[in-house]
Amino acid sequence: MGKYKIVVLSPVPEALLRMWAAPIAQKYGISLEDVEVVTFFEPNYDEISREVANADVVVGDYTFRIKIDASLCGKMAKVKLIQQPSTGYDHIDVESCAKRGIPVANIGGANAISVAEHTIMLALMLLKRAVYAHERLVGGQWTQGELMNIIGEIYGKTWGVLGMGRIGREVAVRAMSFGAKVVYYDVVRKEDVEKLGVEYRPFNRLLAESDILSIHVPLTPQTRGMIGERELRIMKPNAVLINVSRGEITDEAALAKAVREGWIAGVGVDVFSTEPPPHDHPLLQAAREGLNVIVTPHIAGATNEARMRIINVTLENVFKVLAGLKPDNVVNMP
Numbered sequence: 001m002g003k004y005k006i007v008v009l010s011p012v013p014e015a016l017l018r019m020w021a022a023p024i025a026q027k028y029g030i031s032l033e034d035v036e037v038v039t040f041f042e043p044n045y046d047e048i049s050r051e052v053a054n055a056d057v058v059v060g061d062y063t064f065r066i067k068i069d070a071s072l073c074g075k076m077a078k079v080k081l082i083q084q085p086s087t088g089y090d091h092i093d094v095e096s097c098a099k100r101g102i103p104v105a106n107i108g109g110a111n112a113i114s115v116a117e118h119t120i121m122l123a124l125m126l127l128k129r130a131v132y133a134h135e136r137l138v139g140g141q142w143t144q145g146e147l148m149n150i151i152g153e154i155y156g157k158t159w160g161v162l163g164m165g166r167i168g169r170e171v172a173v174r175a176m177s178f179g180a181k182v183v184y185y186d187v188v189r190k191e192d193v194e195k196l197g198v199e200y201r202p203f204n205r206l207l208a209e210s211d212i213l214s215i216h217v218p219l220t221p222q223t224r225g226m227i228g229e230r231e232l233r234i235m236k237p238n239a240v241l242i243n244v245s246r247g248e249i250t251d252e253a254a255l256a257k258a259v260r261e262g263w264i265a266g267v268g269v270d271v272f273s274t275e276p277p278p279h280d281h282p283l284l285q286a287a288r289e290g291l292n293v294i295v296t297p298h299i300a301g302a303t304n305e306a307r308m309r310i311i312n313v314t315l316e317n318v319f320k321v322l323a324g325l326k327p328d329n330v331v332n333m334p
Contacts, residue, residue, distance in 0.1 A: 003034035004322050007051050009061040009068075010085055011041040017315075024315045028323040035322075040066065049075045057318050060084035060092060062310075070096035081321040085314040087111060087167070087301065088246060090219040094332035105317055108329040109166035110309040111301030116170035118300035119214050119244050120178075122268030123159075125294050126240040127152045127212075132290065155179035160201070160210030162226075163217035163245070164190045171214055172198050183209060187222075207234040212242070219246035227251065232258040240266040240292075244300045247273035256282035259291045266292035270300040 008017060014037045025032050038051045043066045052058055053075050060068060062085045073096045076082075082097060082104045094104045125131060128151050136143045159175040161168045161184040172182045172193065182198045184190070185206040194200060201209060213235065217223045227241070228251040235241070241264060243250055252273060258264045269283060275298055277284060287293040301310075317327045 004030070004057075005036045005038070005055045006057045006059065006318060007048070007055040008037060008039045008059040009048070009066040010039075010059060011061075011063065012039060014039050020311050021315050021319070024312070024319050028319045028325075030319055030322055043067075045072065048072065052076050052079065055079055057321055058082045059314060059318065060086075060089070062086045064088075064091040066091075068092040068097070073097050073100060073102065076100065076102060081105060081317065081327050083314050083317050083327070085310050087115075088218060089331060090246065098332040103327055103330040104332045105327045105329045106331055107310045107313045109170075110313045111303075111306040112166040112170045114303040114306035115167045115216075115244050115300040116174055117303075118270060118296070119167075119171050119216075119242055120154075120174050122242045122244070122270070122294055122296075123154060123212050123214070123240065126242075126266040126268050126292060127154065129292065131294055132292070135290075153178075154212070157181070157211035158183060158209050160184065160206045160213040161198075162206065162213060162215045164193055164198075165216060165218075167244075168214075168216040169193060171216065172196070175212075180212070186217075204234060207231055208236070211236065211239050213239060214242040215245045215249055217245055217249060219248055224248050225251060227255075229254040229257070232263050235264050237262055238265045240264065240268065242268040244270045247271045247275070253282045256286040256291075256293070259286055259293055260289075266294075268294040268296075270296045271298055 017037060018032055022032060040048055049072060056078060058079055060082060068082060070093050073093060079102050082092065082102055084092060084106045087106055089104060089106050092104055097104050129147055133143060133147055155178055157180050159180040159182045161172050161182060164184045164186040175182050183201045183206055184198055185201055185203045189200055226249050232254055255267050259267050283293055283295055287295055321327050
């Protein structure tokens with residue numbers, strides 16, 4: 001048995017983890033021979049409960065299948081850190097962890113560039129009707145005359161950023177480089193971002209002004225269902241909405257209805273309330289009907305580059321804590 005114990009709930013082979021961890025452990029003066037690693041690929045809660053009882057660090061599940069609720073948290077007698085290898089952490093009961101003095105950390109901005117690029121891509125595809133043009137041309141239809149009357153540009157548009165965290169900031173910088181006017185709403189005003197020329201708007205005004213609206217807020221009780229029929233009807237009929245955050249932040253049926261009935265001009269989503277989504281999901285059905293709906297399988301933050309940054313940030317925090325130092329990117333404690 002090692003001097004330290006790490007329980008990993010993400011489906012990653014132990015040998016691979018040790019290979020990635022070797023230089024980081026050495027940096028903090030820790031020998032991997034002193035580290036016991038226990039990995040899980042399935043949500044076997046009885047076994048997980050036994051293993052976390054004497055763990056020093058728990059690495060969360062990036063697939064979100066293995067949840068850390070109050071009951072599991074209560075089994076963590078000596079855990080010094082729960083490190084989630086993703087931006088989102090809504091499958092972890094962070095309040096219960098805080099009550100037990102267990103910090104929960106995410107990966108900060110490790111995937112911010114990747115998600116921001118994906119957001120820009122979705123905006124361009126929606127404005128240029130890229131999927132429609134591609135499918136029609138492959139099918140033998142020359143739609144130049146049809147599309148030249150409806151495709152548009154980011155330049156000169158008002159881009160609304162809902163949630164000005166690390167990802168929102170990266171989106172704002174890129175949108176401005178395309179010549180968009182960027183406005184934002186966040187529960188906390190961001191004066192440093194406003195110095196760059198980004199303007200604050202109250203929530204309803206953000207909806208009304210945005211030609212492009214992208215969502216970058218975490219899933220919380222306050223943000224769940226934040227965009228529904230009422231909010232979509234406030235938006236411009238030529239606006240497009242992009243969700244790369246969490247599916248539950250929107251009413252997905254209302255999104256599909258909004259495009260079908262012309263309340264807004266398009267929707268791009270990378271996230272769903274159920275993943276993978278069922279075949280009859282309203283947004284998938286809308287996309288199959290040829291509406292201006294683009295769907296991707298939760299890959300915005302999954303580039304090779306982002307994944308390596310996530311791995312490095314995760315392991316850096318793990319070994320920092322094992323070495324007796326404070327973790328970075330804690331989300332549930334001061």
